Amino acid sequence: MGLFTRERETAPCTVEVSHCFESLYAHVRFDNGAVVHPGDAVQVEGPPVMAPYGEVVRATRVATITRANALERLWTRMTGDFEVMELCEFSFSEEATL
Amino acid sequence: MNDQSPIDPKVSIAAHTADARTVEEGLAIQERQAVLDSESATAVAMQDTLLTPRFYTTDFDELDAIDVTPVRDDWDALIAEMEADPNRGHFRKTADWDHVDWAGMDPELKKEFIDFLISSCTAEFSGCVLYKEMKRRGNNRDITQLFQLMARDEARHAGFINDALREVGVAVNLGFLTQKKKYTYFRPKFIYYATYLSEKIGYARYITIFRHLEANPDRRFHPIFKWFEEWCNDEFRHGEAFALLMKTDPKLTAGVNEWWIKFFLTAVYSTMYVRDHQRPAFHAALGVDTDWYGQEVFRKTSELSKQIFPFTLDIDHPRWMKGLKQLQRASADMDRAQKRGGIGGFFGRVWAGTRATWAFARLYTIPAVRHSVPATTRLEPVY
Numbered sequence: 001m002g003l004f005t006r007e008r009e010t011a012p013c014t015v016e017v018s019h020c021f022e023s024l025y026a027h028v029r030f031d032n033g034a035v036v037h038p039g040d041a042v043q044v045e046g047p048p049v050m051a052p053y054g055e056v057v058r059a060t061r062v063a064t065i066t067r068a069n070a071l072e073r074l075w076t077r078m079t080g081d082f083e084v085m086e087l088c089e090f091s092f093s094e095e096a097t098l
Numbered sequence: 099m100n101d102q103s104p105i106d107p108k109v110s111i112a113a114h115t116a117d118a119r120t121v122e123e124g125l126a127i128q129e130r131q132a133v134l135d136s137e138s139a140t141a142v143a144m145q146d147t148l149l150t151p152r153f154y155t156t157d158f159d160e161l162d163a164i165d166v167t168p169v170r171d172d173w174d175a176l177i178a179e180m181e182a183d184p185n186r187g188h189f190r191k192t193a194d195w196d197h198v199d200w201a202g203m204d205p206e207l208k209k210e211f212i213d214f215l216i217s218s219c220t221a222e223f224s225g226c227v228l229y230k231e232m233k234r235r236g237n238n239r240d241i242t243q244l245f246q247l248m249a250r251d252e253a254r255h256a257g258f259i260n261d262a263l264r265e266v267g268v269a270v271n272l273g274f275l276t277q278k279k280k281y282t283y284f285r286p287k288f289i290y291y292a293t294y295l296s297e298k299i300g301y302a303r304y305i306t307i308f309r310h311l312e313a314n315p316d317r318r319f320h321p322i323f324k325w326f327e328e329w330c331n332d333e334f335r336h337g338e339a340f341a342l343l344m345k346t347d348p349k350l351t352a353g354v355n356e357w358w359i360k361f362f363l364t365a366v367y368s369t370m371y372v373r374d375h376q377r378p379a380f381h382a383a384l385g386v387d388t389d390w391y392g393q394e395v396f397r398k399t400s401e402l403s404k405q406i407f408p409f410t411l412d413i414d415h416p417r418w419m420k421g422l423k424q425l426q427r428a429s430a431d432m433d434r435a436q437k438r439g440g441i442g443g444f445f446g447r448v449w450a451g452t453r454a455t456w457a458f459a460r461l462y463t464i465p466a467v468r469h470s471v472p473a474t475t476r477l478e479p480v481y
Contacts, residue, residue, distance in 0.1 A: 017272045018253070018257075019260075019272055020257055021190070021257050021258070021260075021261050022189075022254060022257055023250075023253040023254055023256075023257050024219075024222075024223065024253055024256035024257040024260045024270070024272075025223065025226050025227075025230070025249075025253040025256065026272045027227070027230055029234070035235075036155060036281050037155060037281070038155050038281060038282065038283035039280070039281065039282075039283075040280070040281050041278055041279060041280045041281070042153075042278070042279050042281070043277070043278040043279070048271075049272075050271075050272065051272060053264070076281075076282055076283050077283050080154075080282040080283035080284055081283075081284055081285055081288055083282060083284075084284050084288040084289070084292050085292065085365055085366075085369065087224075087228070087284070087289065087292040087293055087296060088292050088293075088295065088296040088299075088366055088369070089217075089218070089221035089225075089296050089300055090217075090369055090370050090373045090374075091214055091217060091218055091221075091303065091373070091374075092210075092213055092214055092217050092373045092374070092376065092377050092380075093213050093216070093217045094373065095213070095376070096376050096429065096430060096432075096433030097376070097433065098209045098210060098213055
């Protein structure tokens with residue numbers, strides 16, 4: 001990992017989207033065991049994986065992982081906590097007026 | 099993270115059409131519908147920008163190191179309860195799901211209610227993503243089992259709300275996964291404090307509305323409120339799990355961490371107050387006074403949080419309601435200044451920001467009310 005330089009790698013991945021009444025979710029799993037660290041960016045290549053209502057769709061894709069450099073990783077670890085309130089749910093969006 | 103997910107409910111319009119059988123058909127319908135300039139389309143397009151997908155990592159080694167031995171009995175009982183899945187089959191539409199008069203609904207109320215549905219769906223979805231991630235990355239059997247069960251509940255809630263949204267012609271687009279996503283980082287303890295409070299306050303919010311509508315059924319303008327009781331029991335159980343996690347390490351609720359806890363309590367309560375006051379039509383339709391509702395929810399949440407936090411906020415202190423109102427006014431002024439733009443808008447934002455910070459500091463420095471934390475943590479939902 002460079003101090004200033006970003007490295008890129010690709011990883012095969014499985015995208016699973018459930019668009020059902022019983023369950024609504026979407027996940028990506030890297031099939032080669034790649035692990036994402038703070039500050040890294042991930043892009044799944046190809047067109048959006050769409051699931052029609054009532055179906056679960058699984059697609060094999062390639063993901064590009066752009067690794068954060070050492071400074072970015074440190075920065076993300078130091079500052080990420082400031083955004084932790086995002087984890088809280090308040091029923092409404094933050095927009096003051098709609 | 100070897101998992102990413104969704105949020106960006108990039109919302110697009112599809113009038114009950116997502117019954118499309120193929121991806122292409124579904125996409126085509128959405129494209130067609132997207133150009134419809136209906137009232138709801140406008141409302142939803144306005145909300146489109148609110149939902150920003152975020153992706154998180156945390157210290158997974160620290161999570162793996164958790165040892166639930168000190169709370170083993172309570173832990174096993176809670177997991178057994180979740181595995182028994184008392185709410186399986188609950189989230190389906192029954193005859194109780196009565197007709198909603200969307201066309202006759204006041205446009206302001208409709209906008210606010212759709213905002214409620216989309217935000218709630220997004221929140222459930224985000225919870226699902228976060229919990230699933232923790233499940234995937236963890237190696238500690240107790241922890242991964244818990245997060246798997248919680249992810250199940252959140253995905254189920256999201257599906258149920260999604261269905262209510264489809265009824266009004268709003269489709270949540272799950273095609274966002276191909277966007278580029280940057281992963282931010284939270285320390286595990288911050289995740290505990292924030293999600294514990296979020297789950298418990300969620301319970302208190304839902305049960306307060308549910309009980310209010312039991313007494314005032316004529317105010318129930320949508321059938322989804324009838325499902326709030328069982329729904330919030332899921333939230334309650336999730337909160338219990340985080341309480342037990344915190345109980346495994348006494349340092350999490352002592353020393354400097356008490357200041358963090360007080361920060362989260364103040365931030366969560368005051369954010370809720372401000373957000374609720376931004377949705378007057380919703381609360382008027384329910385027949386709920388927003389100040390009363392806020393205090394009622396804070397009271398319940400504080401009572402519950404005594405199970406693990408060594409103090410509660412003094413919400414009856416004279417500075418409390420005054421501070422909340424100041425914060426609310428500063429927040430509204432901030433919004434106006436942002437919309438105005440230009441140099442006047444800039445100074446308006448600085449001034450509003452200063453007042454908001456001051457109001458928050460005044461709230462944060464109200465002396466807390468201390469109590470002794472019970473030896474056993476587990477609670478039952480009794481409200």
